[in-house]
Amino acid sequence: MRKIIFIGAGGYAKSAIDALSLYNHHIEGFIDDFKEGEHLGYKILGNCIEDIFEPHKYEYFISIGDNKKRKSWHDILKNKGLELINIIDRTAIVSNNVEVGTGCFIGKMAIVNSDVKIGDNCVINTKALVEHGCRIGNHVNISTNSVLNGDVRVKDGAFVGSCSVVNGQLLIGERAMVGSGAVVIRDVEDDSTVVGVPARRIEERRYKNV
Known part of the structure; x- marks a missing residue:
């Protein structure tokens, strides 16, 4: 089963998780700049990629609606060679x-x-x-x-x-x-x-x- 981390613990994440096939993916949790604790029942793992132990073990989806912020995170993930999925x-x-x-x-x-x-x-x-x-x-x-x-x-x-x-x-x-x-x-x-x-x-x- 593929393990996925969501970037952005807001409203957009609700739609993305609802559309995700939970038979094929295990949601590890969220990275979010501002939140702590949990979101939608999943743990907030940190506020940056550096908070993730062995980040290459996971796939990622950027659940941020704002185009500018979504691009910024996209560039970070790509520069680190991390894999993004489509939903x-x-x-x-x-x-x-x-x-x-x-x-x-x-x-x-x-x-x-x-x-x-x-x-x-x-x-x-x-x-x-x-x-x-x-x-x-x-x-x-x-x-x-x-x-x-x-x-x-x-x-x-x-x-x-x-x-x-x-x-x-x-x-x-x-x-x-x-x-x-x-x-x-x-x-x-x-x-x-x-x-x-x-x-x-x-x-x-x-x-x-x-």
């Missing part, structure tokens, strides 16, 4: 013609259709729809009930909010944020936030280290 809920529908990187989550009743490529460390959340031909970069969050129509490109670190719709063949730039419920009808620039119907830019996001 795909048994109710998700994923085409056989889909490429998925490492450390990704695909949630309940999500649909990922043919010829989609998903990078590393991504979240495709509950009931999200990713249509044919989409290209999703690394450290991306496609939130609950959102829709990417055909051939959309989503670049690294972008966040697509719940119940939003992105029209086909558009580009969502690096670290861009699409607000919940937005309807995107034109490309979204890097580091920008768009909201509304149709979606319009409201601010430029300054951090560029995701």
Whole structure:
């Protein structure tokens, strides 16, 4: 049985553990920057990798929703040569013609259709729809009930909010944020936030280290 440690003892961990096959995995516990004791009945093992004895004995999953923090942990694990797993809920529908990187989550009743490529460390959340031909970069969050129509490109670190719709063949730039419920009808620039119907830019996001 494979032993797994979760990074991040928050709400996202609830969905990830619920989707994990406990027949194939034993959950050793959590690493969390701020918490002690237990979470969801599993022990908080420490707040960094250095707190884990023989860390290469385990597999890891980063259960942190924030793209920037998730990327930071991803880089730490990769630099140490530690193995990340994917968690795909048994109710998700994923085409056989889909490429998925490492450390990704695909949630309940999500649909990922043919010829989609998903990078590393991504979240495709509950009931999200990713249509044919989409290209999703690394450290991306496609939130609950959102829709990417055909051939959309989503670049690294972008966040697509719940119940939003992105029209086909558009580009969502690096670290861009699409607000919940937005309807995107034109490309979204890097580091920008768009909201509304149709979606319009409201601010430029300054951090560029995701």
